[in-house]
Amino acid sequence: MSAILTRRRLLAGAALAAGGIGLAACDPFGQGAGVTDVLARAETLTIWAQRLLLSNGALAREFTEADLSPVFRSNGTAKPDSEDYARLLETKFADWRLTVDGLVARKLSLSLDDLKKLPARTQITRHDCVEGWSAIGKWTGVPLGLVLQAAGLAPQARYAVFHCADDLEQSLDGSGRYYESVDLIDAFHPQTILAYAMNGQPLPVDHGAPLRLRVERQLGYKQAKYVMRIEIVDSFAAIAGGKGGFWEDRGYEWYAGI
Known part of the structure; x- marks a missing residue:
């Protein structure tokens, strides 16, 4: 442990x-x-x-390339099972767009190339899974805070909600779409990034291609994969089960800080 x-x-x-x-x-x-x-x-x-x-700006521990895990397990969905995702994968995500909307001044629609033109951050951190395993990986992406600043947040904004491409199960209401959320303190933390590369290579499909969230001071289930949309909200009440995340709707804690 x-x-x-x-x-x-x-x-x-x-x-x-x-x-x-x-x-x-x-x-x-x-x-x-x-x-x-x-x-x-x-x-x-x-x-x-x-x-x-830990102050709001305190960093999770970062490691060196010598510490990289030889095997980094993927958990959850290994590949979204949908025709839409299959089409995106076939074109190497050329037509993929990240939507940023909700309580923002400017709705954004960003391609992978758009994101790669923004200032990037690379960090080598440890992923701690709630199942009890850990692995160290190298992640490169754009700080989430830069994207939110570009969209402009309304005064009542409180949370960033990440809507994803993968379905884990079909629940009673017919949905199983994965989603997660963080508050604005974690959203603007310097290590919270939208990662498009892992270990110096484009993000693999089983690790969330083309884009995944890395919020390094929280457990693995908060690191949403296959991110398609970021919705800025003041409450979770109208989203899925109202608890702020796929697993949270099923009993997990919303705050998974480590």
Whole structure:
């Protein structure tokens, strides 16, 4: 078990305990919020604790090329199973566009070449999966903050939501489209990038081609692959299950900080 994951569990445990104590103090008859509410309060305390210990600009550890993992597993979808994605892949993503919309001053439609013309950042970081494995990879892409600045954010903007090309399952409402989100603190973090290259090569399909999110201070399920659209919102209420992400709608924590 990695030290990072151990630290996260300790923080989460402390937050959960604190949340439980707070609820007990507010409800002497033991008939207050349920387990879900306790966990939600614990998550809020986890966010608070991490951002208290680490300033908003603190960087995740970066490594050298000598540290690169010889094998970097891919998880989740290995290749989106849709005709639209197949057509994009056949043309090497020449017709692919990243849409940026929602609470913005200017709706953007950016090609892969457009993104590659913007200032790039390369970072070698460790990917920590919630399943318990880790790997070190080299990522190159455009800082998300530059793209959001180009779009211009409305005053009420709070979150960036990443809509992806892959379907993991068909749920009761007929959708299984993957999506994720971060708040604007993480969106403008210097290590939060839209990666189009991995280990010096174009991003492989099983790792999210043509574009994936890298938000290095959070666990792997936040690193959305096959990004097609970034929607700026003030709330998740009208999006899918309303929890801010595919796995979050199915019980995971929205904030996966490490």
